[in-house]
Amino acid sequence: IKTATLPLGGIGVSRYSLDLELYNKAKEKTDFLLDRVLDIILNHNHYEVITTDQKLTARQVIIATGKRSLLDKKLARPFIQKKSPxxxxxxxxxxxxxxxxxxxxxxxxxxxxxxxxxxxxxxxxxxxxxxxxxxxxxxxxxxxxxxxxxxxxxxxxxxxxxxxxxxxxxxxxSFEQKQPVEGKLLMIGDTAGLIHPLCGNGMAMAIHSAQIASKYVTQYLQNEITRDQMLIKYSKSWRKTFSSRLLYGRWLQKVLLHKKLTTLSYWFLERLPFLLPIIIKKTHGKEIQP
Ligand SMILES: Cc1cc2nc3c(=O)[nH]c(=O)nc-3n(C[C@H](O)[C@H](O)[C@H](O)COP(=O)(O)OP(=O)(O)OC[C@H]3O[C@@H](n4cnc5c(N)ncnc54)[C@H](O)[C@@H]3O)c2cc1C
Structure with a gap:
């Protein structure tokens, strides 16, 4: 058994509790409509959101439907075409x-x-x-x-x-590469990109991508930038923040799941106490500033 200290610490919390806390907090500021989104269409300067029960219009939409959803199929996103093991x-x-x-x-x-x-x-x-x-x-x-x-x-x-x-x-x-903006639709969290769970950073990345999106969407809604500028700025900022993390995550997964856990994997585990702080640095980024 090899042990190493997690430099950033960590909190163990179930999704049920975390999601409930976030939901109650968000409810103080906004309304919720609990429904399934079937399609999103951009019509000139607004989006039409079609749910099972209604058709809604919005000036901007942020898609946060997780790693795999019927919307990905509807939008024919490339990652959804490939089978994932x-x-x-x-x-x-x-x-x-x-x-x-x-x-x-x-x-x-x-x-x-x-x-x-x-x-x-x-x-x-x-x-x-x-x-x-x-x-x-x-x-x-x-x-x-x-x-x-x-x-x-x-x-x-x-x-x-x-x-x-x-x-x-x-x-x-699927850990295939995705795009944070597709067909003029802005995506956050796992919808924009999924890091290998081995890195333990998916939740933080989802929250961080929402923070980046909120900055540019607010600028757009306040007419400081156009929608196209907003989408480009978000895309660039997302890539700058997360691309190398996702790459390291992919690399790490390959190393650890080396066939039958031989050679490199053992080499890796032997050096875990030394390597872990480096891996955390590469896959967790810097502390998020409010
Ligand atoms: C095996 C595994 C272990 C993991 N372990 C960790 C860990 O230890 N620590 C960590 O930080 N991260 C971990 N992660 C990653 C983490 O769970 C995700 O990164 C995180 O949940 C992403 O949040 P999200 O809001 O983008 O997506 P989600 O949490 O998946 O939320 C998406 C929501 O959208 C809803 N939805 C989907 N489609 C529609 C639709 N058409 N209409 C309406 N709603 C829709 C879904 O029902 C869901 O509620 C793990 C992931 C996996 C697969």
């Missing part, structure tokens, strides 16, 4: 674990993270190549046959008690 599995457990530790474990075809969340339960989340996964009947069989090959995970599964009836799975996770 990644599958994510997530489950909460009752398990005794230190508050200030994030564990990362490798297994054949993927890696798993263990971290404590706000209510004391432990989140197990893993990413696996579908080719490795499909040889097994189901998640339980995969956990039993593959994850437990890792000694630490074997110990975990011996005592950990699942909280949910069954795990959450997300398939077709």
């Amino acid at each position: 990644w599958l994510a599995v997530k489950m909460h457990y009752k398990f005794k674990m230190s508050n200030d530790i994030v564990e990362l474990h490798a297994f054949k075809g993927g890696y798993a993270g263990l971290s404590k969340i706000e209510n004391g339960n432990v989140n197990l989340c893993y990413l696996v190549n579908y080719e490795s996964f499909k040889e097994y009947k189901d998640i339980n069989a995969f956990n039993k046959e593959v994850l437990t090959q890792n000694k630490a995970l074997k110990e975990f599964f011996k005592v950990a008690v699942p909280i949910w009836e069954k795990p959450i799975t997300i398939s077709q996770i």
